[in-house]
Amino acid sequence: MSDAPSEQNCYFCRVSSGQADPFIYENRSFVGIFDTNPVNPGHALVIPRRHVASIFDLNEEEELDYFDAIRGVKGVIEATDLADLYQNMLDRDYLKNRPKDHIVTVLRLPFLGDKPEAYTVGNNDGREAGRSIDHLHVILLPRYQGDVENPRGGIRNVIPSRANYQRR
Numbered sequence: 665m666s667d668a669p670s671e672q673n674c675y676f677c678r679v680s681s682g683q684a685d686p687f688i689y690e691n692r693s694f695v696g697i698f699d700t701n702p703v704n705p706g707h708a709l710v711i712p713r714r715h716v717a718s719i720f721d722l723n724e725e726e727e728l729d730y731f732d733a734i735r736g737v738k739g740v741i742e743a744t745d746l747a748d749l750y751q752n753m754l755d756r757d758y759l760k761n762r763p764k765d766h767i768v769t770v771l772r773l774p775f776l777g778d779k780p781e782a783y784t785v786g787n788n789d790g791r792e793a794g795r796s797i798d799h800l801h802v803i804l805l806p807r808y809q810g811d812v813e814n815p816r817g818g819i820r821n822v823i824p825s826r827a828n829y830q831r832r
């Protein structure tokens with residue numbers, strides 16, 4: 665068990681202790697959930713049970729469990745009927761008071777139901793990188809042909825003005 669104190673108002677502490685979103689995966693150090701504001705079908709989060717802000721704060725045991733967790737969650741994403749998942753999410757009690765716009769949008773995507781062709785694996789490690797909740801949550805984002813007009817460069821595009829590395 666973790667010896668770090670949980671933060672009372674930390675949403676991902678509530679998740680990792682089983683008081684919020686249902687787990688789709690769990691191991692010794694991590695839990696996995698489907699994001700309820702999906703930006704693409706299958707958008708999932710991998711969250712350490714221990715309250716740590718940064719991936720660089722993981723201990724050795726957690727580092728080992730991290731790769732198991734992202735592989736495990738990937739497997740769940742690919743084994744899940746995502747159309748069914750989002751349809752059911754609309755009626756779930758735990759989502760009663762949350763906005764559902766993303767779920768409704770994802771349900772209309774033409775590639776919903778396809779097997780992911782690629783993944784963006786991401787972690788906003790710090791406020792300046794866009795982190796809004798200071799408890800590590802690694803994003804496992806399935807990618808599909810045509811989900812954006814031009815995916816080239818991927819994560820580079822978080823800084824759009826310097827993202828382009830194609831020769832002119």
Ligand SMILES: [Zn+2]
Pocket residue numbers: 670671674675676677678714715716798799
């Ligand atoms: Zn926390």
